[in-house]
Structure formats: C-alpha cells, structure tokens
Amino acid sequence: MADVHDSNTRSRNMAAIRGSDTKPELLIRRGLHARGFRYKLHDRKLPGRPDLVLPKFRxxxxxxxxxxxxxGCPQFRWPATRQEFWLAKITGNMERDARNIDTLLSSGWRVATVWECALKGRDMLSPVLVLDTLGQWICSGDRRLSLHGRHKDTGRQV
Known part of the structure; x- marks a missing residue:
C-alpha cells in the first residue's frame, strides 16, 4: 500500500512520536500509583532506561x-518504503532490548514488558486486567512478565 503522506509530512509525523510519557505509559503509571505502588521513572543508571523502576520490589x-x-502482533507491519533502513532500525532495537533485559535479569532485576497492543487496538485487554496482572506480578517472585493483546493467531491474552 502506498503511503498517504508525502515524504516531508511522513518525516514530521515520525519525528513527533514520543519516546516517553506516551498514553500507554501514563495509563500504567496512574493505575499502579492508584494501587499504592511507588516507582522511579526512566532510571538512566539501568540498562535500557526502564519506563518504571520499583526498587522496593527489584x-x-x-x-x-x-x-x-x-x-509480532497485528499492530506491527514492516514499512513498504526504505525497507533496508527499517529492517536495520527495528532489528537493532529488538537486539538491544534483548541485551538490556538479559543484563537486568543477570543483575537480579525482575523485568515486565507491557506491549502497546495490550492497551490499544481491537485485540486490547481491559486496562483493569493489565493493571491487576502487573500488580500481582510486582508482588510475586516471578522474574519475567510479558503482556500483550489477544491475538487471533495464538488466542493467548496474557
């Protein structure tokens, strides 16, 4: 499918995408705060600058x-233009994410990932379910959690 914007408009749109304080991030922050959890934001001392850091729970x-x-969800599509650039950019992001998570886990941190598709789109989970699941995970001893939307190909929710 051809892009509906010219290259200058598309560039401006992509540059305006926020890296922090996104709507999904704010929803998680407000929900966890309302449940009594206290956290730090974007700690530069930790690999990957996690969005939320709960030192009390490590x-x-x-x-x-x-x-x-x-x-790999319905929200993600490889761009049709500049394919080499996007392949290098996104696979680089994925590799960096994996390295950061491995480093955090080996340093004794527990890591949760909340994917955008869990909070947006037709396959989203209820925000209450996402926040309840996160709250339970924070208090548990589980080392990893990955929350994503309900995908028809897997049928899994959490």
Whole structure:
C-alpha cells in the first residue's frame, strides 16, 4: 500500500512520536500509583532506561510500542518504503532490548514488558486486567512478565 503522506509530512509525523510519557505509559503509571505502588521513572543508571523502576520490589517495567520494538502482533507491519533502513532500525532495537533485559535479569532485576497492543487496538485487554496482572506480578517472585493483546493467531491474552 502506498503511503498517504508525502515524504516531508511522513518525516514530521515520525519525528513527533514520543519516546516517553506516551498514553500507554501514563495509563500504567496512574493505575499502579492508584494501587499504592511507588516507582522511579526512566532510571538512566539501568540498562535500557526502564519506563518504571520499583526498587522496593527489584522490578522494572518497559512499556513498548509494537512498531518500534518489532512485536509480532497485528499492530506491527514492516514499512513498504526504505525497507533496508527499517529492517536495520527495528532489528537493532529488538537486539538491544534483548541485551538490556538479559543484563537486568543477570543483575537480579525482575523485568515486565507491557506491549502497546495490550492497551490499544481491537485485540486490547481491559486496562483493569493489565493493571491487576502487573500488580500481582510486582508482588510475586516471578522474574519475567510479558503482556500483550489477544491475538487471533495464538488466542493467548496474557
């Protein structure tokens, strides 16, 4: 499918996409705060600058956009233009994410990833379910959690 914008408009749109304080991130932050959890934001001392850091629980939470982090869900499509650039960019992001998570886990941190598709789109989960699941995970001893939407190909929710 051809792009509906000219290259200058598309460039401006892509440059305007936020890296922090996104709507999904704010939803998670407000919901966890309302449930009594306290956290730090974007700690530069930790690999990957996690979106939320809960030192008391030795847990970090990443809120990842499906496009930028190459999530294999209906929200993600490889761009039709500049394919080499996007392949290098997105696979680089995925490799960096994996390295950062491995480093965090080996340093004793617990890591949760909330994918954008869990909070947006036709396959989204209810925000209450996402926040309840995160709250339970934070208090548990589980090392990893990945939350994504209900995908028809897998039928899995959480």
């Amino acid at each position: 847990a970090v939470i990443f809120v990842n956009g499906c496009f930028w982090h190459g999530h």
